[in-house]
Amino acid sequence: MIITTPRDWSRIEANLTDLGARRVFIMGCGQCATVAHTGGEPEVREAAARLEAAGWEVTGWTVGEVTCHLGGTKLESRKHGGEIGDADAVLVLACGAGVQTVADSVDKPVFPGLESLFLGNVIRNGIFEERCQMCGECVLDQTAGICPVTTCPKGLLNGPCGGMWDGMCEVLTDRECTHVRIRRRLSGQGRAGIRTVEPKDFSKTLKPGALNIRPPRGSR
Ligand code: SF4
Numbered sequence: 001m002i003i004t005t006p007r008d009w010s011r012i013e014a015n016l017t018d019l020g021a022r023r024v025f026i027m028g029c030g031q032c033a034t035v036a037h038t039g040g041e042p043e044v045r046e047a048a049a050r051l052e053a054a055g056w057e058v059t060g061w062t063v064g065e066v067t068c069h070l071g072g073t074k075l076e077s078r079k080h081g082g083e084i085g086d087a088d089a090v091l092v093l094a095c096g097a098g099v100q101t102v103a104d105s106v107d108k109p110v111f112p113g114l115e116s117l118f119l120g121n122v123i124r125n126g127i128f129e130e131r132c133q134m135c136g137e138c139v140l141d142q143t144a145g146i147c148p149v150t151t152c153p154k155g156l157l158n159g160p161c162g163g164m165w166d167g168m169c170e171v172l173t174d175r176e177c178t179h180v181r182i183r184r185r186l187s188g189q190g191r192a193g194i195r196t197v198e199p200k201d202f203s204k205t206l207k208p209g210a211l212n213i214r215p216p217r218g219s220r
């Protein structure tokens with residue numbers, strides 16, 4: 001899921017003030033931002049109360065089912081067309097993808113209410129860790145299911161580096177070196193041997209990513 005944190009509130013107020021907006025509609029997200037406790041119903045209500053306490057009028061709010069889904073967000077925006085129509089701006093408590101989807105769905109100025117941090121694993125409720133950077137050429141088959149691209153601070157495919165000390169990482173000193181973990185797990189699975197991961201094709205990470213899995217027109 002996409003991990004987000006609340007954006008510096010003074011920036012949100014500055015965005016609205018600079019625009020001269022007095023009335024605001026708020027949209028949250030029922031997926032990642034709800035799980036991250038940044039853009040679900042409680043956080044949307046809290047943002048509404050905060051804006052109202054500071055003198056803004058909140059014309060309405062909603063929590064979209066999947067805010068980065070264009071069709072669903074357009075539908076949600078139509079459902080709240082009156083309240084959005086009455087607003088001078090829309091504040092979105094979702095990741096950057098969700099904010100852009102709302103901006104494509106309404107004809108009002110749209111502002112982000114969160115900061116988007118990383119694609120994260122949910123370790124426990126409220127505890128998230130980055131385990132994948134979506135490099136487009138996965139090496140987990142060779143690294144015992146531990147991603148060196150993401151969990152080694154230097155992103156080394158083959159390690160450890162010269163700074164590893166007593167099994168610990170020289171950068172994140174409270175963590176075991178990724179490559180020590182990889183070698184131990186491979187060894188435990190009887191897969192030790194010589195292990196060299198080939199250089200990656202970084203063209204696979206060129207942005208912006210796009211994928212169309214729909215069959216060509218006329219083929220159905
Ligand atoms: S190698 Fe790491 S960053 Fe790349 S796809 Fe696999 S888990 Fe993600």
Ligand code: SF4
Pocket residue numbers: 151152153154155156159160161162163164165168169170171172176177178179180
């Ligand atoms: S000690 Fe290990 S995990 Fe830390 S930077 Fe070096 S190779 Fe990467």
